[in-house]
Amino acid sequence: MASPAPAPAPPPAPAPTPLVIVLLGPTASGKTELAIGLARALELAVLNVDSRQLYRGMDVGTAKPTPAEQAQVRHELLDLRDPDQPINLEEFRAVAAAQIQAELERPRPGRPLALLAGGSGLYLKALTQGLRPPAVPPQPALRRQFSALGQPTCHQLLRAADPIAAGRIAAADSVRTQRALEVLYATGRPLSSQQGCTPPPWQVLELGLDPPDLRERIRRRTVALYAGGLLEETARLRQRYGADLPLLATIGYGEALQVLEGHLDEAAAIALTTRHTQQFAKRQRTWFRRQHRPLWLEGDTTALRLEQALREIRRVLL
Template sequence: MDDMLPRCLLAIAGPTATGKTGLSLALAERLSIAILSADSRLVYRELDIGTAKPSQTERSQAPHYLIDIREPTETMTVAEYQRSAQTLIQQLHLEQERVPCLVGGTGLYISSVVDGLQIPPVAPQPELRSQLQRLGQPQCYSMLQQVDPVASDRIHANDAVRTIRALEVAYVTGRPLSAQQGQHPPDYPILYIGLDCEIEALAARIRRRTAQMIEQGLVAEVEQLCQRYGKDLPLLQTLGYAEILGYLAGNYSLPAAEELIVKNTRQFAKRQRTWFRKQAIAWFDADSVDLLEDVWQTIKTFWAQVNQAKTSAPKP
């Protein structure tokens, strides 16, 4: 299959802990791919264990991009991610040595590329964000419902990051975020693959991975981040880190923190599932013994269709 690498894109998405990284690495043994991370936290250095970041050994199995490209104190906007991903995809298409493969669970990151989202060019406003954060999420979400009801329907009531971003765009530009968004899908073929499994099976996967993170030293990782950047580092308020921060503050025991991570991760996975189920995705059972072969056959069929369309296209 590598003799004629088509100008296309593969995307592997789905809820957390469904084995997206493992599948991408298994595919890398059969196909020349370059893995482009589509995870909003993998872009940050030093956040390794709590984000389930691919190890150096795993990254040596195939070229990985969009990992460790920001300091923990910096901000990576969706627009910046989109530009970086689009540039990499263009370069890979020109080189024709590897097929770009988006892999991750951040739906907005993937959609920014796959759907070609139009993203308002509004830089982060630290002072405005600080003011909004002090108001609290319930009040901010209520404000969003008044300022941009369309956006509020798309944003979960507990999603503080997206709520504040929508308010930020509205206040800076004077126009609702929803009115500034549109889509310009790329002109190359895309195979969008999704991994999922039964709810209880996913819960077991999340529990195993959480225990593994604790064993690998998640507590020490959080302690180091606190020492270097302070407890107010925004990334320490995210899933897996906030719960350990609470343990270090003496609010509860480590086993209780572990249970909180499991609970909150399950809720996060539920939101991811809701997001991805709205997309045009070819779904596969993450627990199927034939997963790799089934995905491989789908890729080969897609590949044949792409090459056929290319050869049958009229000459300019």
């Protein structure tokens, strides 16, 4: 009698689904400190998702992690370009997705992990929800024309041609306004009609920061930025790239530039920067509550918020 055939080998266990942890929140909410705490506890890098921290030489005005903070844990996706070489959303998405994949492939026990931290909502959405903007390369000639027209006129043009995109872009956001017009003129189709979504192959855990004292945090941080060299940094950027550099029109740099040009004194610039930042933070809050569903972290200190965040991460990893 023939011996029975050996039982087939069991199929290999499926690979664990990677987990991408996202720490989001409005400006000055404490993301940098908490992200460093999470990265140290989990032995991860902090992957930056702040659209202005992508640029070299823009350190003080963007509240970029200091050299001492960067020495505590590895930071990635900082200082990718010079300020006169803007990176668009699709370019950032491609670079960041590759960096996330590299983090997920690092040898570690258990599930592959990566940590994103930042407050740039559209950039976060591109990564966590698979938003795929059109791959239109920069159009330098168009951008020069847009800059000559001025931001108010450009935003009016966008409202007339693509009201959906205009509704998503702040009236003072010259970088995103010009990009939307650039896509429209280059393709003949509105940006809003070309943005599809392909969810990434990861599980995403979003953790949010929105402290009740945010307005006071913004005030204190603005004072610290000016004390920490914002005017000097703005002067260096103006000398190297010219006063019409689009990124010098953004919050903090725009007001500092007015001080350098004699249109404001420093006290007035601090007050104006504070107000503009508080208004921006309000828009960020609205975006995060409409476009994302984070677990909002509570607690009066970074230590308590870190404890809550780690507890939630461990729950998801079980």
